[in-house]
Amino acid sequence: MFARCVDLAPGWDGASRFLPWIIALMVYLSGLALSATMVLEQIIDRWRAGLQGSITVVVDPFVGSADAQTDARVEAALSVILATPGVLSATPMAKADVAGLVEPWLGKDLLSMDLPIPRLIDVALNRNGDADLAGLAERLGTAVPGSRIEDHKVWLQKVLRLARTSELIAILIVVLIALAAAATVVFATRTGLAVQRDVIEVLHLIGARDAYIARQFQGKAVFPALWGGTIGLLLAGITVAVLWLLARDLEGSLLPTVRLHPPFLAGLAALPLAGAAIASITARVTVMRFLARML
Amino acid sequence: MFARCVDLAPGWDGASRFLPWIIALMVYLSGLALSATMVLEQIIDRWRAGLQGSITVVVDPFVGSADAQTDARVEAALSVILATPGVLSATPMAKADVAGLVEPWLGKDLLSMDLPIPRLIDVALNRNGDADLAGLAERLGTAVPGSRIEDHKVWLQKVLRLARTSELIAILIVVLIALAAAATVVFATRTGLAVQRDVIEVLHLIGARDAYIARQFQGKAVFPALWGGTIGLLLAGITVAVLWLLARDLEGSLLPTVRLHPPFLAGLAALPLAGAAIASITARVTVMRFLARML
């Protein structure tokens, strides 16, 4: 009957049995939020690639207008484009090149007739993909009527911005949840200890040293935090997997194949450890502070 | 010294002082998730409006081909389009109308030369905006080379689908958080009561009726749940407001002016009430169950 090893601190049962569940919940929510951030990050990366490089601005010739007039309008468009932040350079394409592009549609015969064909301007953008295309489109519309940006890139950029905002929000939420989780673990640990003040005091009066008592309670706090955290992480993993399958089913082309980057995995794995560390430190601080009030 | 009203149940101090904070946290997270769902819903609504109505399919004439050949290709495109789910009708535009559209670009002189001008097909979509445009584009590409859908609507639809998936995920998360919140409130309330079993038992032995005892503890559970919930809601409101301002700053045009619909507001306001109700019911059930085990 004496074989088992005796810990002096009570287990986390009764009032404090729910510490691991609280930690599980917090790790779960943090895991979800962290995953969301990671997915957003990768989507944004992929979309951004689509915006890198260049866009094309089209300047339509007016019917019956002279080449010179159109040239002037291309110049006007160029100055507007070059004044736009995020634009690296803008090169009007040679008429011959444009003709080559239009040929499949209009046919050689027509082209040779010296038709007024549209002028194209190749605009190189910086790598961030953050050039203000919407503003550019607007300014072009007023300054050079009959010019326009090739359409879908403007859209893509708007979407990208929204995704970026979402990512920012997701990161903020991760931070908020992390703070809330830390606060909850602190609360739950202290709550668990509140019931055990008498145990602490008796151990103290019997002659146990402060560090010894604190160690007992720390040990008892780490384990439930660890398994609570692990359960939370597993549940988060399952949830993310399910959501991901669902999302993939609904829409294949826009979502990139998400890769599990090692730093992200490390971050996730750290969640239960962080929970355990917070619980342990809280237990130590709480016990030590309580003891410090005694002789 | 006897003036104050005496409640028989202990206040939620000490071990259970943290019930309101847990509830605050849960209401906070639920509030965030609910708000996210609402914003997504409204964004989707707005984008969907852009997809309603019609799209235009362009069938380019091949150079030098006869009108009859082009007509055949238009017919082929029509059959592909009409076989697509979500398409209500497809009407080829009369050549004269197309000419009218192209006129500003090519000029009357050219048009009168009987050039092979592109044919346009007006496709009416159902109101949901869920027609499979990406699939259509693909099938058109193989069945009728040289035909295409006007570009940005396809994009818009992809984005819309992603937003829908996000909304689904957000709703799932709301449900998960709500469940977790309910579980936590139940846990926290039971934890609070665990410490007070002796009080319950003494009241019982002194001759208090079960319902009377339960009422005392219910009353004590409702109040902290209510104020915890209100604090959580306020914090959620502040967070959402800040995030919203941030998002608006970054990107004006894609986000609709979000309206606070009354049902949404009612849902938010119900969160603290739900927390209080759960706490109250849990307190009652816990006390009653504990009492039922006694003679």
Place this chain on the structure above:
Amino acid sequence: MAGANHLVRFENVGMRYGDEPEVLRDITFHLGPGSYHFLTGPSGAGKTSLLRLMYLAHQPSRGSVSIFNHDVASTPRDELPDLRRRIGVVFQNFRLLDHLSALDNVALPLRIAGARRDTIQEHVAELLTWVGLGEYLDAQPRTLSDGEKQRVAIARAVISRPRLLLADEPTGSVDGEQGSRILHLFEELNKIGTTVVLATHDRTIIERYKHPVLHIEQGTLSVRRNVAKGGK
């Protein structure tokens, strides 16, 4: 089964905690109204357990217990609180409610029975003053000495003038003079009709007051007339 009008009647009662062996076996006795008994027996014999059966905190594992002519097993659950309100209990470990002041602790039985606030106030303060705690009306139990706690517990047990008073070692923590006052109070209550059962280890008490003794040993009960054997 036999004659009516017993305040307490045990017939072949057995009692156990959980799955453990029986703590009490074949207990048969009855207490008439207005009687006064001591309850003795070595530590761990089952005195507290017997009292638990009497104040309806525990169900017998066999046999029948009747209190105030109500068979406990067959009384509907919602009638038990009424029986309990007619029983005053001094618990061995006091069982005061830590979050209530001494005054509110003592007022508890009156409040639960729905007494008027002003009568409560007056009676409670008076009784606490009588047991020597006039200065501690507003004290929290945790700031009281053990003897003071015990006196609060006694006041709570007698405040509602119970018909049956069960006291488990009620003078274990108080000094001799206070103990005498308390025992005197019990005598007075007994004279006006309260049935008293008082569990104690204190031989001087048993010898001073010549009440019959219920003695528990090895789980069985014997009733002894308490003839003076050299008491003071």
Place this chain on the structure above:
Amino acid sequence: MAGANHLVRFENVGMRYGDEPEVLRDITFHLGPGSYHFLTGPSGAGKTSLLRLMYLAHQPSRGSVSIFNHDVASTPRDELPDLRRRIGVVFQNFRLLDHLSALDNVALPLRIAGARRDTIQEHVAELLTWVGLGEYLDAQPRTLSDGEKQRVAIARAVISRPRLLLADEPTGSVDGEQGSRILHLFEELNKIGTTVVLATHDRTIIERYKHPVLHIEQGTLSVRRNVAKGGK
């Protein structure tokens, strides 16, 4: 200040709880090694409070307390545990750890002092058997009767052969025979050098053993030689 080699020395000690008026005032006394004193006084006089000062649970509000020739106020905090390990305390309300078995409760002081497991095992079981709890080694405190709890508390206080034994009403919940055994144990410990202070209300104990009495009343302490006044 005066002569060395006092186990306990109080000089003009005052004590209060929080901001309340002083419970003890101007307490001056000293206990030599191997002495045995009773501590008496009416309920609420401050017996437990005085013992709290001795077992280093509370700081005096004024005056100086020395234990084992260490002035408590000037002893570094990390040397106090060593002093405490040489003091055995029977708390008035037992203060057993509810999550540990009777055996583990008693083993606590040995374990904290780092004793070897097999010695612990043997000693503890032997002592518990001696106080009549051989069958309850693995029982949780909440399943014990009050008298049984008190005996566990006593076993815990004496297991490590303390130089100073402070017992607060150690026989309040046990029956006469057990009480005698316990008092006999204390006498034996005292004979081999343990200094004993025993707070009690029980006049028969004080009259049976002729040890000097520390009497507290109205917050002040007087030492009385306990001359036989008619004890058995």
